[in-house]
Amino acid sequence: MPTCWTLPRGIVRTHPAGEHKDMLRIRVLHGPNLNLLGTREQSIYGTLSLDALDSAITKLAKELAVKVDLRQSNSEGELVTWIQEARTKYDGIIINPAAYTHTSIAIRDAIAAVGLPTVEVHLSNIHQREEFRHRSHIAGVAIGQISGLGPTGYLLALRGLHDHLIASQRQKKTTAPAPSRRTAKGMK
Numbered sequence: 001m002p003t004c005w006t007l008p009r010g011i012v013r014t015h016p017a018g019e020h021k022d023m024l025r026i027r028v029l030h031g032p033n034l035n036l037l038g039t040r041e042q043s044i045y046g047t048l049s050l051d052a053l054d055s056a057i058t059k060l061a062k063e064l065a066v067k068v069d070l071r072q073s074n075s076e077g078e079l080v081t082w083i084q085e086a087r088t089k090y091d092g093i094i095i096n097p098a099a100y101t102h103t104s105i106a107i108r109d110a111i112a113a114v115g116l117p118t119v120e121v122h123l124s125n126i127h128q129r130e131e132f133r134h135r136s137h138i139a140g141v142a143i144g145q146i147s148g149l150g151p152t153g154y155l156l157a158l159r160g161l162h163d164h165l166i167a168s169q170r171q172k173k174t175t176a177p178a179p180s181r182r183t184a185k186g187m188k
């Protein structure tokens with residue numbers, strides 16, 4: 001079976017030529033009501049649909065040679081399950097938890113539990129809006145938060161997480177103990 005990545009709502013796309021098993025893998029999660037992007041409160045969230053946003057993320061992911069898995073759910077439990085699953089299959093997470101940002105200890109705990117570098121994204125500037133949106137339960141377990149830059153925020157998050165993951169891979173390589181002389185000579 002060819003390696004593949006899943007797009008939201010069950011669409012599966014096979015890897016283009018040139019992908020390899022060492023590619024960085026990032027799971028992108030969209031929370032509740034983001035399926036309505038493009039029609040929902042356009043003055044706040046703009047006119048771009050979720051499909052168009054996902055296409056832009058997928059395009060940049062290809063340029064960066066990152067494998068992305070994009071999903072949307074209106075259910076907190078489903079988001080928690082996808083975060084848990086990511087522990088062994090992905091290197092990092094980008095999440096717009098939408099309204100769950102302000103309410104969900106379960107999503108925060110799932111991110112803390114898997115320990116994957118996670119970037120929190122919001123299309124609107126949550127700090128400029130109603131007071132109840134100023135509080136994020138996710139920010140404390142994320143490596144960073146991007147808020148208020150619209151769809152560009154996701155692209156910046158992808159670049160930022162990509163750079164973060166590459167830097168930590170490099171650091172792991174340089175701090176890994178040098179092979180012992182015996183191992184280096186192929187001795188057991």
Ligand code: DQA
Nearest residue numbers: 033096098099122123124133
């Ligand atoms: C949002 C901001 C949240 O406060 C809101 O509940 C959303 C979208 C954003 O992307 O701006 O649904 O996460």
